[in-house]
Amino acid sequence: MTDQLKHLSExxxxxxxxxxxxxxxxxxxxxxxxxxxxxxxxxxxAAGPVRGGTLKLGASGGESTNTQDPALTASEVPLYNxxxxxxxxxxxxxxxNIEYRMAESVEGSADAKQWVFKIRKGVPxxxxxxxxxxxxxxxxxxxxxxxxxxxxxxxxRGIEDMKVDGDNFIVNLSTGNADLPYLMADYHLMIQxxxxxxDPGAGIGTGPYTIEFDEPGVRHGFKRREDYWDSExxxxxxxSEQLVLNDATARTAALQSGQVHMINRVDPxxxxxxxxxxSLSVKSTAGRGHYVFIMHVDTAPFANNELRLAxxxxxxxxxxxxxxxxxxxxxxxxxxxxxxxxxxxxSIPQREHDLAKAAEHYKKSGHDGSPIILRTADGAFPxxxxxxxxxxxSAQAAGIPLEIKREPNDGYWSEVWNVQPFCASYWGGRPVxxxxxxxxYLSTADWNDTRFKVPEFDExxxxxxxEIDEAKRKEIYSKMAVMLRDEGGLILPMFNDFVGAIAxxxxxxxxxPFGARFIIKAPF
Amino acid sequence: xxxxxxxxxxxxxxxxxxxxxxxxxxFVGTSILPGDVAQSILGQAxxxxxxxxxxxxxxxxxPAITRYFNWLAGVLxxxxxxxxxxxxxxxxxxxxRLGNTLFLAFWAAVxxxxxxxxxxxxxxxxxxxWPDKLISGVTLTTISIPEFMIGYVLxxxxxxxxxxxxxxxxxxxxxxxxxxxxxxxxPVMVLTLVVLAHMMRMTRAAILNVMQSAYIETAELKxxxxxxxxxxxxxxxxxxxxxxxxMLNLAYLVVGVVVVEVVFAxxxxxxxxxxxxxxxxxxxxxACGLIFAAVYIGLNLVADIVSxxxxxxxxxxx
Numbered sequence: 046m047t048d049q050l051k052h053l054s055e056x057x058x059x060x061x062x063x064x065x066x067x068x069x070x071x072x073x074x075x076x077x078x079x080x081x082x083x084x085x086x087x088x089x090x091a092a093g094p095v096r097g098g099t100l101k102l103g104a105s106g107g108e109s110t111n112t113q114d115p116a117l118t119a120s121e122v123p124l125y126n127x128x129x130x131x132x133x134x135x136x137x138x139x140x141x142n143i144e145y146r147m148a149e150s151v152e153g154s155a156d157a158k159q160w161v162f163k164i165r166k167g168v169p170x171x172x173x174x175x176x177x178x179x180x181x182x183x184x185x186x187x188x189x190x191x192x193x194x195x196x197x198x199x200x201x202r203g204i205e206d207m208k209v210d211g212d213n214f215i216v217n218l219s220t221g222n223a224d225l226p227y228l229m230a231d232y233h234l235m236i237q238x239x240x241x242x243x244d245p246g247a248g249i250g251t252g253p254y255t256i257e258f259d260e261p262g263v264r265h266g267f268k269r270r271e272d273y274w275d276s277e278x279x280x281x282x283x284x285s286e287q288l289v290l291n292d293a294t295a296r297t298a299a300l301q302s303g304q305v306h307m308i309n310r311v312d313p314x315x316x317x318x319x320x321x322x323x324s325l326s327v328k329s330t331a332g333r334g335h336y337v338f339i340m341h342v343d344t345a346p347f348a349n350n351e352l353r354l355a356x357x358x359x360x361x362x363x364x365x366x367x368x369x370x371x372x373x374x375x376x377x378x379x380x381x382x383x384x385x386x387x388x389x390x391x392s393i394p395q396r397e398h399d400l401a402k403a404a405e406h407y408k409k410s411g412h413d414g415s416p417i418i419l420r421t422a423d424g425a426f427p428x429x430x431x432x433x434x435x436x437x438x439s440a441q442a443a444g445i446p447l448e449i450k451r452e453p454n455d456g457y458w459s460e461v462w463n464v465q466p467f468c469a470s471y472w473g474g475r476p477v478x479x480x481x482x483x484x485x486y487l488s489t490a491d492w493n494d495t496r497f498k499v500p501e502f503d504e505x506x507x508x509x510x511x512e513i514d515e516a517k518r519k520e521i522y523s524k525m526a527v528m529l530r531d532e533g534g535l536i537l538p539m540f541n542d543f544v545g546a547i548a549x550x551x552x553x554x555x556x557x558p559f560g561a562r563f564i565i566k567a568p569f
Numbered sequence: 570x571x572x573x574x575x576x577x578x579x580x581x582x583x584x585x586x587x588x589x590x591x592x593x594x595x596f597v598g599t600s601i602l603p604g605d606v607a608q609s610i611l612g613q614a615x616x617x618x619x620x621x622x623x624x625x626x627x628x629x630x631x632p633a634i635t636r637y638f639n640w641l642a643g644v645l646x647x648x649x650x651x652x653x654x655x656x657x658x659x660x661x662x663x664x665x666r667l668g669n670t671l672f673l674a675f676w677a678a679v680x681x682x683x684x685x686x687x688x689x690x691x692x693x694x695x696x697x698x699w700p701d702k703l704i705s706g707v708t709l710t711t712i713s714i715p716e717f718m719i720g721y722v723l724x725x726x727x728x729x730x731x732x733x734x735x736x737x738x739x740x741x742x743x744x745x746x747x748x749x750x751x752x753x754x755x756p757v758m759v760l761t762l763v764v765l766a767h768m769m770r771m772t773r774a775a776i777l778n779v780m781q782s783a784y785i786e787t788a789e790l791k792x793x794x795x796x797x798x799x800x801x802x803x804x805x806x807x808x809x810x811x812x813x814x815x816m817l818n819l820a821y822l823v824v825g826v827v828v829v830e831v832v833f834a835x836x837x838x839x840x841x842x843x844x845x846x847x848x849x850x851x852x853x854x855x856a857c858g859l860i861f862a863a864v865y866i867g868l869n870l871v872a873d874i875v876s877x878x879x880x881x882x883x884x885x886x887x
Contacts, residue, residue, distance in 0.1 A: 103737075108844040109662070110654035194623045198616060246656070261655060262844055263836040264739055288739055290834045294721055298736040299834075302728045305737075455847065459608045491616045 095552070100282035103296045103305035107289035109262025114245040115235040116188060116195035121309060122265070122289055124232055129267045129285060130171065131235030131250030134162055134181065134214075135226055137476050139555055141387055143226050147176065147236050147251060148214075157221030157511050162214045162229070168274045170238045171255045178209040183240025185216075188233060197233035199484065199491070221511030223518065224477040231476075253280025264288050281553070297546070300325055306551050311544040312427070313371040324549050329373045329542040333385040333474025333481075336369075336426040336541060337377075338419065338436065340534035341466040341496040346417065347534060351410035356417075357396060357536050358403035359440040365538040368435060369428040373544050377537035380526040381485070385540075386478050388515065390523035396530065403443035416448035420461050424454035425469035432538070433469055463494045470494065471541075478522050479510050486529060495534030502528055573884075577874060584866040588859060595858035596637050599851050608849075627653050640852060644859070650852040654845070659856050663841070667860060669740060670837040673753055674822035677760035682815055685765050689772025689811075690804070694795055696777065705773075708766035720759045720832040727755055738833035756833045760826060764818040771814040775807035782806075809876030816872035823868075824861040 107122025115127050135151065138144040143151070148162040164178045187193055189201030205219045216225065235241075235250050248256045251274065254267035267285045288305055290296040296308045297319060311319060311327060320327040340347035340356070347353060362376040375383065378395055421433040430451060437447040452461050452468075462470050475481040484490055487506060488498040502525060509521040529535065547554060607623040624630055643650055649659040688708070692701040711719065728736035734754040744752070779785065780803055788798045827839030838857060845853035877883045 108848070109666075109841045110652065110844050110848045110850060112655040191618060191622070194619045194626075196619075198619055258741075260741070260836070261657075262840065263834075264741070288737060288834065290737065292831050292834070294724075295736065295832055295834055298721075298724045298729060302724075302732065302736050304735060 096281050097283045099284040099286060100307070100551070101286045101288060101305040103288050103290040103299045103308040105289075105291045105293070105296060105310045107262055107287070107291065111261040112246045113248040113256070113259065115233050115237070115241070116193055116197070116245060118233060119196060122287060125287055126248070126256075126265050127232055127235050127250075128252065129254040129265075130248050130252040130256060131237070132252050133232065133234050133236065134229040137227060137230045141385075143230070147181065148229075151226050153223070153225070153513075155513065157223045157225070157513055158218050160216045160218070160225050162216070164212055164214055165274075166212065168251050169272050170249055170251055171270055172238060172249045174238055176236060176238070176251050178212060178214045180238055180240060181214045181236055182207055182209050183242060184234065184236050185214075185240075187237075187240040187242055187245070195233055197231050200228045200231055200234075200480070220507060222479065223510065223513055224479045227477045228480060254285055257284070262289055300546055300548065303548065306548045307545065308547075309543075309545045311546050313369075313373045313544060316371065316373060316544050316546075319546060325546050326549065327544060327546045328554055329544045331375065331385060332541065332543050333383060334472065334541050334543070335377055335381060335383075335474065335537055336365075336429070336432065336469070336471050336539050337381075338433075338467070338469055338536040338538070339495050340536070342532075342534040343496040343498070344466040346410075346412055347466055349410045349412070350532060351406045352412050352417075353534060354531075355403045355406035355410060355443070355445055356440065358399045358406060359443045359445055360436050360536055360538050361398040361439045362396075362538045363398065364435060364439070365432055369432045370539055370541055373542040374539045375542075377539050378526075378530060379533065379535055379537045380529040381472060381474075381481050381535065381537060382478055382522070382526055383540050385474070386481075388478060388519040388522050390519060390526065393523060393526055393530070398439070400439070400443045403440075403445065407443060407445050412445075414446060416446045418448050418450050418467060420450045420452050420465050420468040422452040422454050422457045422461070422469070424457050425462075426471035426541075429469040436538075463492060479506065482506050482525065486533070497529065497533050497535075499528070499532070573874075573877065576877065577870075580870050580873060584863075584870055587866055588862050591862040592641070592855060592859055593637075595855055596633070596851065599846070599849060599854050600633050636851070640855060644856075649856045652845070652850055652853050654848050654850045654853075659853055663838070663853075663856055663860070665742075666836060666838045666841045669835065670823055670826075670839070672740075672749070673738075673756060673760070673826070673835060673837060674819065676750070676753060677757045677764070677822050678819055680757060681761040681764050681818070682768065684761065685768035686772050686811065688765070689769045689776065690796075690799055692769065692773045693776045693780065693799060693803075701773075704769065705766075708762075708769050711762035712764075712766035715828075716759055716763050717828050717832050719762055720755070720829060723755050723758055724832075727758075736833070738835040740836065753833075753835070756829050756835055759829055759832075760822060764821065768811070768814055768818055772807070772811050775810040776803045779803040779806045805879070808879040812875045812879070813872045816868040820865045820868045823864045 102125065104122050104125060106120040106124075108120070111120070111123045111126075113123070113126060113130075115131065118124055118127055132146045134146060134148040136144040136146050145151075145165075147165055147168065149165045150163045152161045153159070162181070164181055165176070168176045170176055170180075185201065185204075185207055188195040188197045189204060189207075191198075195201075203218055203220065203222060205217045207217070208215050218225065222228070237245070237247075238249055241247070248259070253270060253273045253276065255270055257266035257268045259265055265287045269280050269283050269285075273280055288299070290299055290305075290308070293310070293312045293315075297311065297315065299305045300308045301322060301324070303324070316327050316329070319325070338356075338360075340353055342348060342353070357379055366372065366374050366376055376395070377383070378393065382389055384391065419433055419436070421429045423430055426432075430449075433449045437449055440447040461468050472481075472485070475484060483506065485492050485494060486497050486502065487493065488500065488503050505521050505525050509518050509525070512518045512521065607620050607627065607629060628636065640650065647660075649663065651658055652662070685708075688704050692704045695701045724736045727733050735752050736755065738752045738756050740749045740752050776799060780799075785798060785802055788802050793801075824839075826837065827843055829835065830837045830839045838860070842854065842857040842861075845857070
């Protein structure tokens with residue numbers, strides 16, 4: 046029980062649970078409110094930050110082809126690079142709320158069509174110049190340019206026009222979007238001097254570090270800036286270095302032998318073994334990322350909703366979480382939203398593993414019994430091939446003939462995903478529900494990888510987007526989730542945790558449900 | 570012209586022709602892979618318009634033959650071009666990677682070549698007795714284990730348990746030679762274990778072959794010691810096959826160590842090539858391919874010439 050309480054109190058400190066929830070849960074374990082509160086206080090008494098020293102991160106997700114251009118950033122190492130030297134208008138904090146960075150405040154109009162960001166004054170870029178609202182405007186213009194290759198182009202598309210008015214940066218939308226501030230937290234949108242139009246990969250921004258050396262695919266080094274505007278809260282290490290260690294064993298070995306202080310992407314298979322070592326601790330963060338099997342709802346045999354339901358009931362979600370994620374994750378409910386999102390409706394009933402129902406729906410579907418081909422690859426998500434095999438077995442038990450076709454990793458995202466009617470894939474999640482749904486479930490979305498095209502769903506999405514009243518929005522989102530769950534082409538067995546590990550002498554770890562942020566208090 | 574000079578010139582010309590053929594093969598190979606560079610750069614996060622824009626910017630909309638000859642013209646003028654993916658100068662990035670690869674290969678060779686030849690001689694000296702069997706047994710075991718496995722085992726013991734050497738072999742220009750050697754110590758051990766058996770067995774076989782000859786028996790009969798016979802009479806006549814296998818292994822140390830590079834995060838050419846292959850960065854792949862092919866062809870050329878020089882019958886043709 047004490048372990049459980051300790052775990053719960055850590056969750057509160059990390060902001061994953063509210064104080065009230067904690068006291069409630071503790072009461073369920075037979076602890077009085079007073080004791081619970083005092084436990085919380087001791088857990089929250091984190092050691093103050095220690096400044097200086099060198100922090101080394103061993104990271105996977107880097108290649109010798111990487112650049113520092115935020116528009117082209119797509120994997121972890123370049124993302125961590127951006128977080129060193131750059132900052133966005135706003136951030137999404139550990140509690141899921143907006144944290145102001147380059148913007149001091151933001152205000153939306155009643156119809157959520159106009160958003161005014163008040164830009165912070167006296168924040169210097171690492172080239173010595175002060176950041177101005179014009180720089181913000183030019184950055185946004187670069188990312189919204191149709192010729193740009195920015196990963197944020199999709200976000201910028203809804204913007205009708207942008208302008209600068211005094212200290213304010215004003216965005217006008219064609220249709221209202223209550224989530225716009227969240228979209229501005231996208232990591233591509235690092236504010237660069239002159240919008241980075243002349244030299245997008247220069248690595249000049251307002252972040253806590255400047256680039257010392259930059260060897261793509263090998264290592265990246267950063268030095269703390271003396272003139273950083275928010276040194277109270279960020280950038281504690283004097284030097285920060287990233288070593289690109291793509292091999293999982295090399296990464297864990299480097300941490301164990303003390304050559305790096307933190308690593309990302311710990312293989313769930315070894316995480317619990319690794320956690321036994323006294324010199325380090327494994328950190329897992331519940332996230333919005335999820336692993337999926339996706340069916341094209343417009344292609345036979347998946348056009349038949351009964352067959353889709355049969356497959357959805359046939360998958361054993363808990364087994365997937367236990368065997369594929371080794372417990373580092375949670376079960377999914379066939380829609381891409383979990384408690385990590387604001388306005389999530391917890392009352393939607395969980396779809397259970399039910400072979401009888403699966404067999405019943407399969408029978409109703411009238412499928413001719415020919416094998417249903419499921420394409421998978423090691424690169425689809427970690428453990429995708431094993432997950433497909435588990436799925437095949439549980440489907441077999443319900444009398445559904447699944448056939449696994451293993452594809453090469455190379456070219457999987459261009460030749461299989463979003464092309465073949467049934468395959469394994471993953472999503473990293475998005476900061477808000479609207480963005481997740483707009484990216485993959487709107488009729489017109491480029492990445493509508495289940496071909497889910499329902500006008501009613503689109504209408505609800507647009508209505509929710511412009512709705513300022515949170516209760517009403519939550520209700521609409523709940524309806525959408527149920528619709529997608531019952532009619533969509535998505536089999537979502539699990540949400541994966543992000544698992545990393547840090548050396549025992551690193552303090553100040555902060556879990557952020559979405560992506561990797563850099564708040565580090567180096568202990569040297 | 571001296572026959573040897575003529576021979577070298579012939580071999581060189583043939584080598585260049587082979588290089589040209591190799592460049593075409595690599596180009597065709599990269600062209601028929603699924604996906605393209607724009608798709609690979611933007612990854613799953615690619616929208617059709619971003620793809621089209623990037624393709625146009627990278628010149629991917631031109632026919633393959635035009636792209637190939639443009640590139641070839643550049644290379645002949647010493648310009649390898651810039652990487653499509655991150656816009657860096659290829660010659661510059663490749664230069665430091667090649668330097669690292671040669672550095673690792675050099676130190677592995679410095680240890681592995683003398684060691685394997687020495688062990689080979691020793692095995693011949695104690696043929697069919699326990700030292701011979703022990704040497705063969707151990708080296709054949711290490712060549713049979715996949716190199717990443719040897720790497721992991723050595724990392725576990727040498728780095729994590731004993732703390733002797735670093736498990737991460739990332740080196741850079743600001744490190745001293747000592748620091749660099751410390752960093753590459755474990756990869757050098759792995760590579761040595763991997764190439765040892767091949768060279769050792771070949772040395773043993775070549776010398777044993779010579780040992781059957783009548784003149785060895787003569788040497789024995791005039792009372793020479795075994796090691797002296799091997800050194801003075803057998804070894805010089807066995808040089809040609811040994812040099813051949815040594816060169817093959819050196820070539821392997823340069824072009825075939827990508828697995829070791831990944832395990833130790835060593836910034837060599839193998840990893841650099843693999844990254845760019847997976848991104849369809851054709852100019853870089855071509856450049857790497859050419860260098861690898863040049864290394865292979867060059868080392869084999871050396872092996873040929875050495876075996877000719879080592880053989881009096883070929884050295885002084887009638």
